[in-house]
Amino acid sequence: MRYLRALGALLACAALSVSCTDARAGSGAGAPGAPAELSAYERIVPAPARTAPGGPGYRLTAATVIRTTAGSREARGVGELLAAALRPATGLPLRVSGTDAAGAAGGVRLRLDPAAGAYGEEGYRLQADGEGVTVSAYRPAGLFRGAQTLRQLVPAEGAPVVAGGSVSDTPRFAYRGAMVDIARHFFTVAQVKRYVDQLALYKVNVLHLHLTDDQGWRLAVDSWPRLAEYGGASEVGGGPGGHWTKEEYRDLVRYAGERYMEVVPEIDMPGHTNAALASYAELNCSGVAPARYTGIKVGFSSLCVGKERTYEFVADVLREVAALTPGRWLHIGGDEAHSTPHDQYASFMARAQAAVGDTGKKVMAWHQLAGAEPVPGAVLQWWGTDKTKAAEKEQVAAAVRKGAKLVVSPADRSYLDIKYDAATKPGLSWPGYVPVERAYDWDPGTHLPGVPESAVLGVEAPLWTEVIATPAELDLMAFPRVIGVAELGWSPAAALDWDAYRLRLAAQGPVLTKLGIGFYRSPDVPWL
Structure with a gap:
């Protein structure tokens, strides 16, 4: 594996007519033994x-x-x-x-x-x-x-x-993303801007915004105003929630764009939609709106696939979001739609993808879209784990063979809301723990069997907020792991070596402190 990484890096650097000596230096004998010994x-x-x-x-x-x-x-x-x-x-x-x-x-x-x-x-x-x-x-x-x-x-x-x-x-991958879920717990534009500035230092170039879920709808939609007014007034734990106006969203998009960060908005469907269903009874097959939801269970909600009104809703929402977003992609979720029968899921996702195309944008969705029929040019976002069944992995690989591209976000590697260890507060642990080394010590280009590196657009670090409610908690869970994911996206494969990286990461301690980031001081890193 190390030979293959080194070969890939040599080829990449040859394209620039430069030597790769320094890209390889950290991975072999002779690497500095302490962060204080590192040169600038x-x-x-x-x-x-x-x-x-x-x-x-x-x-x-x-x-x-x-x-x-x-x-x-x-x-x-x-x-x-x-x-x-x-x-x-x-x-x-x-x-x-x-x-x-x-x-x-x-x-x-x-x-x-x-x-x-x-x-x-x-x-x-x-x-x-x-x-x-x-x-x-x-x-x-x-x-x-x-x-x-x-x-x-x-x-x-x-x-x-x-x-x-x-x-x-030059970067290894074109897509180096971070996601913020503002649906489970609401975060303001100012709080997300702060995260944008932190991410920009480490060459992250995509901001994925999870704007809607069962617990809240966070973006104003003129054609369906109750989505934000009513569906946005809740969050996990029963808090007041909140939503962004269109101008606030535009302001964030401008701010990220000035830092050469593309915004990918996500409107999750057909599941993860209780906030929408609670806002408009007509989106339910029964015609009865459920209560707003403030728990953290998943998979229980679904838009009514058999109603034409549902597709009017989808088209209206995606059209308005697309008009606000200069970026290439609209993310339509598609994960954990356990309450939508498979045949209905496939027909719904076909029409939702067509609605994206009508806006002039490209489709992005979680990897479950591979179980339907991704449109040409669709991007699948893999969030499975090492323990995900081989059949599900092969389904994604088959979609790639048909032309789909992949963004890699394994939950047991790059999910930032997962605990570092048993003592971590807050955080979840359903895929196991993700210490700093585990978040770094993997290769996006070879991670999924049957998917060649040429089909991998890049990598993303999602931060879900079922149990993340404050900027301080965001800091603790994101840093330093998001830095490692950013390096996996940018650096030559030959430079990806934990023993060398941990020293460079340690040297970032004073930088993070000066930026006011309350990061997790992993015991596996010799912090300066």
Whole structure:
């Protein structure tokens, strides 16, 4: 396995005409033995494709200017976000200038380079020496990712000196996601924005929002107003719930987009729909609305598959959500529809997928869609475990052979609401415990039998909120595991080595502390 990982990384780096020496360094003998011994470039998370430390460093001062490519609004935006992130850490003014970074000397230069096409949409090159720091990229997203690496090269404590050296970097997978469930417990836009900022540092590029479930409907829909007004006024445990207005949702989408993070909204169906059923009696086959639900059981609710009114509802909701969302996908759930007979489930999902297509978006759904008939181009999200039956895994592999793509989110590896160990509070443990090592020590490209890496779009870390009710609990359960999942999505396969990663993760301790993140201090990590 280690040979195959190394070979894959060599091929990836060869495409950039760079050496992969540093991508492999952490996986063999000779890796540093303690986090304090790591150089600044060895502490970067996710691990870059290539690093070459050396030479004089650059000290940020009160005179340092961040210069961006002239005439580029996107580059200027990246510069402003970089300055805003570094000012509190350094205490420096860090003025941003739209002068041409290509011709300017000194300072920090953020350059869009038409000749850097080999770095693709998100790759970048960073060079630091005694004169300054230059980040170059082909696209603005790559410039933003490089700026996050620069943030990590500025020490969390002490003098703001960027060590001399270079980074050449591109992601392994195009999809590197994190999901927040705001349906079981309601979270505000401001609270989710905070999570977006935390995720962006580690090059996460997809924010999946689970907006509806049995316990609450969290997004206003003009054509069906009671969904949010009534269905949103509950949550697990009987709290007041809440919902986002359309403008609040738009604001979050803009905010994430400025950080080059695509939003994937999820409207779960035909199950996980009690909040909708309670809001509108006509969506029930009986014509009688159930009570709102505040427990955590699953699989008991279903839209009425036989009613045409149901499909009017589906089309209306998806049309409004699509109009608010510039991203490529609409996620239509499709999991745990235990109260929907299989033949009805298949016919419902066919019509729901058609409704997605009518909006101009692409279908995304949990992997149970493989038991129906995924439309061409559909993305399945795998959430099974090591113990999932082989027949279910083969069903997903068969859908992939027919053209479906896969996002990998195994519940016993990447679910962030699962306890680290028996002592963890809060959290669930239905798939077992997920310590920090288990969340990291697996390979998305080879995880599911019969699914080649070429069919894997990437990886996601979902955070369900049946028992997660506050930002502090979110911090504790997400960090540091979400960082490991982010690395699985970004870094070359040859760099995925727990013994090396745990040292780099340990070095992130002061960074997380400075960001105010109350993370879980795993005893398996030698935290600084």
